[in-house]
Amino acid sequence: MTSALEERLEQIIPRVTDGAFLQSKGIGNEIACYIFDYSANEELEVRAHLAWMKTRLRTHHSHLCVLDLDLFEVVLAYLKERGLLSKVVAMQARKNDAAVLKALKGPLAADKITDFIAKAHKPSEYDLVLLSGIGRAWPMLRAHSLLNCLHTIMQQIPLVMFYPGTFDGTTLKIFGRITAISATPGAKPYYRAFRLVARETTP
Numbered sequence: 001m002t003s004a005l006e007e008r009l010e011q012i013i014p015r016v017t018d019g020a021f022l023q024s025k026g027i028g029n030e031i032a033c034y035i036f037d038y039s040a041n042e043e044l045e046v047r048a049h050l051a052w053m054k055t056r057l058r059t060h061h062s063h064l065c066v067l068d069l070d071l072f073e074v075v076l077a078y079l080k081e082r083g084l085l086s087k088v089v090a091m092q093a094r095k096n097d098a099a100v101l102k103a104l105k106g107p108l109a110a111d112k113i114t115d116f117i118a119k120a121h122k123p124s125e126y127d128l129v130l131l132s133g134i135g136r137a138w139p140m141l142r143a144h145s146l147l148n149c150l151h152t153i154m155q156q157i158p159l160v161m162f163y164p165g166t167f168d169g170t171t172l173k174i175f176g177r178i179t180a181i182s183a184t185p186g187a188k189p190y191y192r193a194f195r196l197v198a199r200e201t202t203p
Helices: 003-010 011-016 041-062 070-080 084-095 097-104 110-121 141-156
Strands: 032-039 066-070 129-133 157-166 172-176
Touching: 003 011, 003 032, 003 041, 011 041, 032 041, 032 141, 041 066, 041 097, 041 157, 066 070, 066 110, 070 084, 084 097, 110 141, 129 141, 141 157, 141 172
Parallel strands: 032 157, 066 129, 129 157
Antiparallel strands: 157 172
């Protein structure tokens, strides 16, 4: 783990347990959505820190009710609930990834996943929501599409997304390579989100 990443990771718990952060103070009428971006090759280090961080929150900040969501696991649970998981697995073996992605485009629409999260996990009842597994769920589900829907169920509960890519304050680029495309042709996509911890260099 690089010292730069380690320093950024160490800032997360003090940040997300701060009273002003949890009460969404200082952001005006903006949505309390935060992104911790990191290089894709740092995925294992970030996962390990997340596991440690969740334990730390339980043992040292037990007064906080924290919802931990892995987007990939959410997708699997959703497909299983709809009776589609075994069909998707069979299709992948019989055809190819492209056919599976085409078939999942409708079922895995961001608004449907948002509705599932609202029903299955009730995020607005928590103090803090942590969202990871973004890279594993891609390209079945894209983070930028989900962000545009999640704010409808979060109210003012802070959401922290751990993103394997880059976020410059307005634009998401998964794995640091593929830029999210705006729904409006020619327009630069904009997300109502903040960087959780500053990143000195953007690869």
